Amino acid sequence: MQMILLFPNVREVMKADRILKDNGLKVQVMPVPERISSECGMCMSVAPELVSDAIRMLQVKDITVECYEI
Amino acid sequence: MKTIDTRGLRCPAPLIETKKAIDKMSEAEEAEIILDNDVAFKNLQEYLTDLKINYEIKSTHPEMIIRFAKPGEVAGSKRPEDFCGVPSTSNDYVVVIKSSEMGSGDPELGALLMRAFLNSLLENTVLPSAILLYNSGVRLAIENADTLDSLRQLEEKGIMIMSCGTCLDFYQLKERLSVGIITNMYKILQLQTNASKVIYP
Numbered sequence: 240m241q242m243i244l245l246f247p248n249v250r251e252v253m254k255a256d257r258i259l260k261d262n263g264l265k266v267q268v269m270p271v272p273e274r275i276s277s278e279c280g281m282c283m284s285v286a287p288e289l290v291s292d293a294i295r296m297l298q299v300k301d302i303t304v305e306c307y308e309i
Numbered sequence: 310m311k312t313i314d315t316r317g318l319r320c321p322a323p324l325i326e327t328k329k330a331i332d333k334m335s336e337a338e339e340a341e342i343i344l345d346n347d348v349a350f351k352n353l354q355e356y357l358t359d360l361k362i363n364y365e366i367k368s369t370h371p372e373m374i375i376r377f378a379k380p381g382e383v384a385g386s387k388r389p390e391d392f393c394g395v396p397s398t399s400n401d402y403v404v405v406i407k408s409s410e411m412g413s414g415d416p417e418l419g420a421l422l423m424r425a426f427l428n429s430l431l432e433n434t435v436l437p438s439a440i441l442l443y444n445s446g447v448r449l450a451i452e453n454a455d456t457l458d459s460l461r462q463l464e465e466k467g468i469m470i471m472s473c474g475t476c477l478d479f480y481q482l483k484e485r486l487s488v489g490i491i492t493n494m495y496k497i498l499q500l501q502t503n504a505s506k507v508i509y510p
Binding site for chain 1: 417418421422424425428429455458459
């Protein structure tokens with residue numbers, strides 16, 4: 240199982256990336272899987288045990304994030 | 310009988326000439342193709358088989374001669390060029406990363422795209438034989454780089470990760486290289502020369 244975090248646009252991905260990095264959380268940037276969207280979007284893959292931490296850190300900073308299991 | 314002399318021509322030209330002749334021929338009309346090239350001789354036979362044309366080999370030395378009669382219907386799903394391609398090997402390409410960013414423009418976006426590129430490469434069915442890093446591209450292979458894990462996983466899949474020694478020296482990163490090996494200009498040139506394809510993200 241892999242968890243991915245989706246954002247409204249790439250600028251939010253970049254903001255989220257900075258926030259998570261500052262919090263010492265490791266994420267992998269990857270293209271949004273084609274079955275979710277055919278557009279050239281970026282998302283993040285996070286270890287399942289870190290997903291709730293990541294979402295909390297982002298929500299504190301007002302980042303809109305959606306979580307998908309792939 | 311039509312005679313098509315393809316001596317001196319290299320694949321796919323003999324196959325194209327043959328196809329042109331077939332298109333002009335009437336049913337049951339015979340043709341002889343003269344070839345002086347082993348590769349084209351072999352490829353033409355495969356092409357005729359695909360077209361469902363029965364042929365006879367009239368001579369193999371000094372020239373090769375193939376004779377056939379045009380059938381009522383000429384089927385065939387492929388183009389002459391399809392019989393002349395070099396079979397692609399699974400990892401006959403190299404990826405050259407000449408900067409720490411993918412494309413030019415916003416540096417932060419470029420860095421993000423590069424990370425996504427490497428992570429996508431990991432999932433690609435056809436992997437490259439090598440990834441060459443030079444100029445600021447070497448930063449991707451340094452300790453604490455956010456591309457390090459991806460490069461390590463690519464290395465585990467058997468891909469050579471090679472960083473330019475001069476570049477590591479210039480950026481004073483030699484001691485911090487954390488994946489792959491240090492290479493030189495000769496090797497960077499040689500790997501690109503031998504690859505059938507080079508990909509620049």
